[in-house]
Amino acid sequence: MSILQQLKNAVRQRSIHVCYVNTGSCNGCDIEILACLAPRYDIEQYGIYVHNNPREADVILVTGGMSPQWIDKLPDLWDRVPEPKAVVTIGNCPISGCVFNRPGKLIDPPVSKYIPVTAAVPGCPPRPSEIISAILGAADILFKDYEVHQKEKEGGGQS
Amino acid sequence: MKKVVDVSLPVGPIHPCFKEPCRIKCETRGERVVTTEVELGYVKKGIEKIMIGRPWQETIFLAERVCGICSVVHNTVIVEALEKISGITVPRRAGLLRLILNELDRIQSHLLANYSYCYTIEHETLGMYLLNLRETAMDSLEMMTGTRVMAAYVVPGGVREDLSADNAAKILEATYHIEAELKRFVRMFETGPMIGLRSKGIGVLSMEDALASGVVGPTARAAGLSRDARKEDPLYLEMGWHMITRTESDNYARIMLRFDELYQSLTLIRNGIAALEPGKIRNGGEMKAGRIKHTIEAPRGDLTYDIEIDSAGQVVFVSIQTPSIPNIEVATHAMMKNLASAADVTSTFISADPCIACAER
Amino acid sequence: MKLMYERDLSPMKLTSLNGVRQNAAAIALSKRLGISRQRMRKILIAKCDLITLENLGSRYDAAEIQAASDEIGNALSLHHLSTAAGLLSKERADHYRALAQEKEADLSDIRRAILEEIS
Numbered sequence: 001m002s003i004l005q006q007l008k009n010a011v012r013q014r015s016i017h018v019c020y021v022n023t024g025s026c027n028g029c030d031i032e033i034l035a036c037l038a039p040r041y042d043i044e045q046y047g048i049y050v051h052n053n054p055r056e057a058d059v060i061l062v063t064g065g066m067s068p069q070w071i072d073k074l075p076d077l078w079d080r081v082p083e084p085k086a087v088v089t090i091g092n093c094p095i096s097g098c099v100f101n102r103p104g105k106l107i108d109p110p111v112s113k114y115i116p117v118t119a120a121v122p123g124c125p126p127r128p129s130e131i132i133s134a135i136l137g138a139a140d141i142l143f144k145d146y147e148v149h150q151k152e153k154e155g156g157g158q159s
Numbered sequence: 160m161k162k163v164v165d166v167s168l169p170v171g172p173i174h175p176c177f178k179e180p181c182r183i184k185c186e187t188r189g190e191r192v193v194t195t196e197v198e199l200g201y202v203k204k205g206i207e208k209i210m211i212g213r214p215w216q217e218t219i220f221l222a223e224r225v226c227g228i229c230s231v232v233h234n235t236v237i238v239e240a241l242e243k244i245s246g247i248t249v250p251r252r253a254g255l256l257r258l259i260l261n262e263l264d265r266i267q268s269h270l271l272a273n274y275s276y277c278y279t280i281e282h283e284t285l286g287m288y289l290l291n292l293r294e295t296a297m298d299s300l301e302m303m304t305g306t307r308v309m310a311a312y313v314v315p316g317g318v319r320e321d322l323s324a325d326n327a328a329k330i331l332e333a334t335y336h337i338e339a340e341l342k343r344f345v346r347m348f349e350t351g352p353m354i355g356l357r358s359k360g361i362g363v364l365s366m367e368d369a370l371a372s373g374v375v376g377p378t379a380r381a382a383g384l385s386r387d388a389r390k391e392d393p394l395y396l397e398m399g400w401h402m403i404t405r406t407e408s409d410n411y412a413r414i415m416l417r418f419d420e421l422y423q424s425l426t427l428i429r430n431g432i433a434a435l436e437p438g439k440i441r442n443g444g445e446m447k448a449g450r451i452k453h454t455i456e457a458p459r460g461d462l463t464y465d466i467e468i469d470s471a472g473q474v475v476f477v478s479i480q481t482p483s484i485p486n487i488e489v490a491t492h493a494m495m496k497n498l499a500s501a502a503d504v505t506s507t508f509i510s511a512d513p514c515i516a517c518a519e520r
Numbered sequence: 521m522k523l524m525y526e527r528d529l530s531p532m533k534l535t536s537l538n539g540v541r542q543n544a545a546a547i548a549l550s551k552r553l554g555i556s557r558q559r560m561r562k563i564l565i566a567k568c569d570l571i572t573l574e575n576l577g578s579r580y581d582a583a584e585i586q587a588a589s590d591e592i593g594n595a596l597s598l599h600h601l602s603t604a605a606g607l608l609s610k611e612r613a614d615h616y617r618a619l620a621q622e623k624e625a626d627l628s629d630i631r632r633a634i635l636e637e638i639s
């Protein structure tokens with residue numbers, strides 16, 4: 001492995017920028033994400049920063065079950081996030097629509113229909129500790145040796 | 160809305176200061192904000208439509224998920240409405256436990272609101288202190304109900320679980336801890352010169368606008384209107400509740416009013432725990448058909464459920480009037496009118512404690 | 521350039537107007553003005569933003585209280601149009617009030633003028 005790659009790995013491990021997108025949740029999951037910021041859980045000690053700006057994000061946290069307004073905007077937003085990137089869905093809503101997936105609904109789950117989802121944290125809502133461990137777990141697999149994997153993928157495609 | 164000037168500044172829907180998606184379009188002339196317009200619909204779930212035609216047992220869980228921040232109060236109001244329809248009485252111990260739980264919920268909601276404001280005016284230190292204090296309140300909530308959010312603790316006829324003397328003592332201890340810490344933080348907020356600069360005299364809501372828009376909750380009380388549904392609740396009056404109002408009606412007044420209410424909530428919890436006597440926590444009864452309109456004071460203002468169920472126990476009509484609707488409306492249309500700087504748009508908006516999930520349901 | 525956020529919000533506004541309280545207020549407004557419910561909805565959707573529509577119920581109630589002590593305002597629905605729905609500006613409302621007071625004018629004429637202005 002090149003030194004450059006090692007450097008990239010070391011840097012990426014300690015700086016994961018997070019943006020959360022509420023696509024029609026009930027707020028329950030959002031406040032649990034906010035609670036991660038509290039000194040009790042202290043998400044920044046792991047090098048995770050919640051900026052809420054898609055253009056500098058590495059990990060997108062999606063809550064909620066896709067309300068009609070988001071159906072065309074979420075893929076657009078996903079395009080604007082720089083590589084490498086990942087989506088982690090929080091709560092039952094993005095997986096199944098939770099209690100809102102009933103006759104007369106407006107939402108259209110699951111979120112994985114619209115953008116590729118890396119990991120999902122079930123729960124209504126999940127605890128802050130679960131959210132942090134999910135982000136850390138997903139980021140490790142995704143961002144380590146990202147360029148090497150990318151090259152392998154391209155090479156595999158050509159041959 | 161008509162275009163007044165040609166520079167329009169959109170804020171949102173994904174914005175570092177907003178917890179929820181919402182888009183404010185500001186028409187500006189130089190730095191001055193002339194008019195604003197709000198675009199919603201990002202979290203519309205149609206809960207009222209889903210509720211119709213479903214048995215009442217399910218609507219309790221649906222009502223909880225109208226808003227995650229104040230899930231306890233939505234749970235309480237729909238259960239109390241159902242009890243009123245069928246004439247089910249609640250034992251005194253259960254009533255007191257409900258009061259304690261609702262006040263704990265108010266504490267965490269107000270702390271979250273004040274955290275958001277401090278974060279928005281870039282005073283992150285104070286914001287983090289408040290967020291940490293909120294965890295103490297969440298611990299008490301968890302001790303009482305078994306989970307942090309969405310507890311479904313209030314059930315028709317009473318409450319789901321009893322509070323042991325041990326846990327009551329722990330909650331009592333938590334209230335003293337919160338009070339001691341809060342005194343420090345309130346002093347920081349009151350005397351911080353930069354906080355004063357960014358809060359005093361900004362986002363003023365005139366009495367005329369307040370009356371015309373039907374504003375409720377802390378936003379109304381900070382404008383000098385005494386609107387609070389708790390004044391008609393005998394249990395609250397017995398526990399020593401009194402109306403708190405302020406007159407300045409700017410961002411500073413709204414945040415300070417929430418701090419004042421926190422002290423009051425702590426006292427109410429203490430009085431409630433002191434008045435607890437051993438006894439039943441749940442009464443039985445039978446569901447009947449009928450229609451009722453029930454109002455309760457949520458952390459953000461009057462919350463009204465207008466609900467009708469038929470003899471089979473199905474909901475045939477429901478209308479939820481949440482406090483956030485008038486509050487957001489007045490924050491964007493009245494408080495932001497003629498704001499001196501575009502930088503104050505977000506802080507003025509957050510000071511009214513908007514909850515988009517409530518407003519759109 | 522593809523504008524991601526600037527798009528037609530009418531379906532969303534219609535969903536908001538279909539809420540129980542909002543619908544009741546819209547029907548009451550249309551009765552006051554003597555026009556059909558559909559036309560009233562069209563006017564509201566064209567002129568108001570989403571949060572005004574959501575809050576139509578409580579604003580209408582507040583306007584009723586104001587109008588109770590104001591005969592001309594009540595007859596011309598001035599309060600309902602300016603404070604409740606925001607369709608008329610304060611100045612225009614005062615202008616119509618002055619017209620009505622001035623020359624014992626025919627109220628139905630003024631009503632027609634108001635309707636023309638808002639639609």
Ligand code: SF4
Nearest residue numbers: 025028091092093124
């Ligand atoms: S999973 Fe539950 S808590 Fe989370 S947004 Fe959905 S309903 Fe709310």
